[in-house]
Amino acid sequence: MIPRTIDPNQPPAGLNPMMNHTRQAQSMLGLWLLAGALLATGVMLPRAKASTNDAAAVMQRGKTIYEKMCASCHGDQGQGVKYEYEDPLIGDRSLASLTRKIDRSMPEDEEDSCVGDDAAAVARYVYDTFYSPQARAAQLAKIKPDLQRLTVPQYRRTVADLIGSFRKGYDKPYTDKRGLSMRINGHHPTEKKGDKKKWVDHRELAGEVFYEIADKSPYDDIDRGDRISVTWEGSVLADRTGEYEFVIRSRNGFDFWFNDPNWRNPPQVDGSVVSGNDVREVKYSAYLIAGWAYPVRLKWSLSEKEATGMIELQWKPPGGVAERIPMRAMMPYETPKVAVVSTPFPPDDASMGYERGTAVSRAWQEATIRAAIEAANLVVRDLDELADIKSADDPQREAKVRKFCEQFVARAIRRPLDDDAKKRFVEHPISGAPDTDAAVKRVVLMTLCSAEFLYPEAGVTRPDDYDVAARLALALWDSLPDDELIKAAERGQLHDPEHIAKQAQRMLADRRARSKVHGFFDHWLELDRAKNVSKDEKVFPEFDAALMNDLRVSLEMFLDDVVWSDASDYRQLLLANYLYVNDRLRKMYAPQATDAGDKHDGEFVRVNLSGDRRSGVITHPYLLTAFAYHNATSPIHRGVFLTRNIVGRHLKPPPKAISLADAKFDPSLTMRQKVTELTRDSACMSCHATINPLGFSLENYDGLGRWRNADANDKPINAASDFAGDDGDTVRLGSARDVAEFAVNSRPARRAFVRQMFHHVTKQDTSAYGIDTLDDLEASFAESGFSIRKLLASIAAIDAAYGLTPATASLGDTP
Structure with missing residues (x-):
């Protein structure tokens, strides 16, 4: 036994200070009675000094054991370790309960190595250092959010919005x-206007850009014996960030403008010179930012001498396939130009499992300079539009340019300019510049390379309303505050938690919030894993890149449908029994399903499925196909995904990498039997006891995610397994639906979802905002009916309000 001393000036060790006063008094009285009984029997309590020394010895002993046996999984400060045990060592167990837990079950796989007095010493060290409420309160003051630069996506979007904010209609x-606006022009066969043939103009809405003309005119009132021209105008909407390839195929002359609404400018692709009547294919590439629409114009003409005419416009999105631009990605009106900085950047740090702006290298610094130069050139090219200069001889030109520079800097550093900022960012760069263009370039370069722009939190010790506005914009939009946020900051309203929450809710309606959510799902569902998926054409002849592209669209439509519905219910992500399909996907996955709504762009439609064979993202064919072998299913890949991302449990890296060498197994074995044999070793089963039951639950879905009752050898599928629940109880899993039901009722699963959302929104860990932040968010998430949108707004509000105190909440404290 470890001797203890009763110190009359301190509460006895292990007494919970959160107990109500009556229970504390009862506990204290009981301990004093025990002390009196010991004294009456002649048993002496140790002296206080000796007890202090003994307690210090116990703590040192516990620390030594912890560092040797526990820190590799739990972290040196109990903060958790990625891929080992990511949750911090905090909780509500008493010291005695924590001691029993360690004595019985820790370390994992070596449960007999830390028992008795060793377990008691480790429990005391853990409890007093970082586990107990008192320890957490002491540690809280030491934890701060990391100072971070803009991530690469944040940089690109921020620069685009900064320049775009000066264009009319940008927001x-x-x-x-x-669809696109389509105009067909030609001369009337007989009617004249004056001494010339009457000009005829027909307008339509085009669902795609594909047009053919042979010997017959498309309209009776347009003369095929004369020149015919067709023009498509509008905008295309990017749903992924990256390099897009546009492909124009034509037998005839054409001009193609992209991201330049001034059609008087030379086209990006001049295809007016024609030689022969064969089909030509011309390509044009552009880097696009998801969520924004880009103006587009294609003008095609067919002369009376050309026997046939054909024009087609395709695109190939990042990770997609070449296809005619779908109707859902086209709009029949012109949107403003988007200033896209395409300078390559080194990737952001993702060592914590999510992208952060913590890595600063020479390559990154050089990239910011090159990007600033690119942005400066974009600004100067469109300076007249951005500065509202009416003409080259505008008498207010100089004043307008200076005003533009001051506004540019203020928007970039996210606050009004004081005299020092004006001198540093505007007056000094402009002075001595040889001409206006050079002056503006200097201002843009100085601004975009400044710490104030690149590090939004640089120098912030006591946040003001402008800091709050900047945080909200980065959290929800990866960008800059809009006019409404800046006006709220000017009025001093952003020290009020209620007003911060209202602003967050307002901002969710912006298209940039949708892009932020898309980025979260890319990370949570590991969508990039499907980039290089291939299948054995003999086993899966239906598979090709176009199928994966359709499945990706189907999944994205499903996610949007859940998140932006009225309920925005997280549980429906896992439980919903419907798919979005086009004709091809319907034949493969839902031949008997009934339509549940109108078609999207005449192609995809939501279909309700009978029974319980589909269960949200868990059984979406895109993920099932991605987490499978080229010629078979993969319960291990699917099980790992479910373990980490859906059920929210941690997995250690395997002691050694083992691949499933199919040729080494009896071909008559089922995949379940092969995996069971492969992972039978005890070292494997520490993780595969969790992985395998989850993976086996999806064995009714083949390598393309289609339902099956038997495998390739015509053996019946066995998807049932026993699974260890959150409290150690046994849960019977017999299907994907069982996994989904378990996850939506599992607090660890919900916490994992909340944590990953927090990481994506803030680029920080929850512990930096308070030891109870994750608990509070998970509780409010449940109270909201598991509303994803409300969770998103709550996280943004917590991030924005960090560091605010009652003393700084008055209007007088804001500049």
């Missing part, structure tokens, strides 16, 4: 109209 919401 105007997009309408639901889809």
Whole structure:
């Protein structure tokens, strides 16, 4: 036994200070009675000094054992270790309960190595150092959010929005109209206007850009014996960030403008010179930012001498396939130009499992300079538009340029300029510049290379309203505050938690918030894993890149449908029994399903499925295909995904990498039997006891995610397994639906979802915002009916309000 001393000036060790006063008094009285009984029997309590020394010895002993046996999984400060045990060592167990837990079950796989007095010493060290409420309170003051630069996506979007904020209509919401405006022109066969043939103009809404003309005119009132021209105008909407390839195929002359609404400028692709009547294919590439629409114009003409005419416009999105631009990605009206900085950057640090702006290297610094130069050139090229200069001889030109520079800097550093900032960012760069263009370039370069722009939190010790506005914009939009946020900051409203929450809710309606959510799902569902998926054409002849592209669209439509529905219910991500399909996907996955709504762009439609064979993202064919072998299913890949991302449990890296060498197994074995044999070793089963039951639950879905009752050898599928629940109880899993039901009712699963959302929104860990932050978010998430949008707004509000105190909440404290 470890001797203890009763110190009359301190509460006895292990007494919970959160107990109500009555229980504390009862506990204290009981301990004093025990002390009196010991004294009456002649048993002496140790002296206080000796007890202090003994307690210090116990703590040192516990620390030594912890560092040797526990820190590799739990971290040197109990903060958790990625891929080992990511949750911090905090909780509500008493010291005695924690001691029993360690004595019985720790370390994992070596449960007999830390027992008795060793377990008691480790428990005391853990409890007093970082586990107990008192320890957490002491540690809280030491934890701060990391100072971070803009991540690469944040940089690109911020620069685009910074320059775009000077264009008329840039922030105007997009309408639901889809397709391109199409205009067919030609001369009337007989009617004249004066001494010339009457000009005829027909307008339509095009669902795709593909047009053919042979010997017959498309309209009776247009003369095929004369020149005919067709023009498509509008905008294309990017749903992924990256390099897009546009492909124009034509037998005839054409001009193609992209991201330049001034059609008087030379086209990006001049295809007007024609030689022969064969089909030509011309390509044009552009780096696009997801969520924004880009103006586009294609003008095609067919002369009376050309026997046939054909024009087709395709695109190939990042990770996609070449296809005609779908109607859902086209809008029949012109949107403002988007300033896209395409300078390559080194990747952001992802060592913590999510992208952060913590890595600063020479390569990154050089990239910021090159990107600033690119942005400066974009600004100067469109300076007249951005500065509202009416003409080259505008008498207010100089004043307008200076005003533009001051506004540019203020928006970039996210606050009004004081005299020092004006001198540093505007007056000094402009002075001595040889001309206006050079002056503006200097201002842009100085601004975009400044710490104030690149490090939004640099120098912030006591946040003001402008800091709060900047945080909200980065959290929800990866960008800059809009006019409404800046005005709220000017009025001193952003020290009020209620007003911060209202702003966060407002901002969710912006298209940039949708892009932020898309980025989260890319990370949570590991969508990039499907980039290089291939299948054995003999086993899966239906598979090709176009199928994966369709499945990706189907999944993204499903996610949007859940998140932006009225309920925005997280549980439906796992439980919903419907898919979005086009004709091809319907034949493969839902031949008997009934339509549940109108078709999207005449192609994809939501279909309700009978029974319980589909269960949200867990059984979406895109993920099932990605987490499978080229010629078979993969319960291990699927099980690992479910363990980490859906059920929210941690997995250690395997002691050694073992691949499933199919040729080494009896071909008559089922995949389940092969995996069971492969992972039978005890070293494997420490993780595969969790992985395998989850993976086996999806064995009714083949390598393309289609339902099956038997495998390739016509053996019946056995998807049932026993699974250890969150409290150690046994849960019977017999299907994907069982996994989904378990996850939506599992607090660790919900916490894992909340934690990953927090990481994506803030680029920080929850512990930096308070030891109870994750608990509070998980509780409010449940109270909201598991609303994803409300969770997103809550996280943004917590991030924005960090560091605010009652003393700084008055209007007088804001500049």
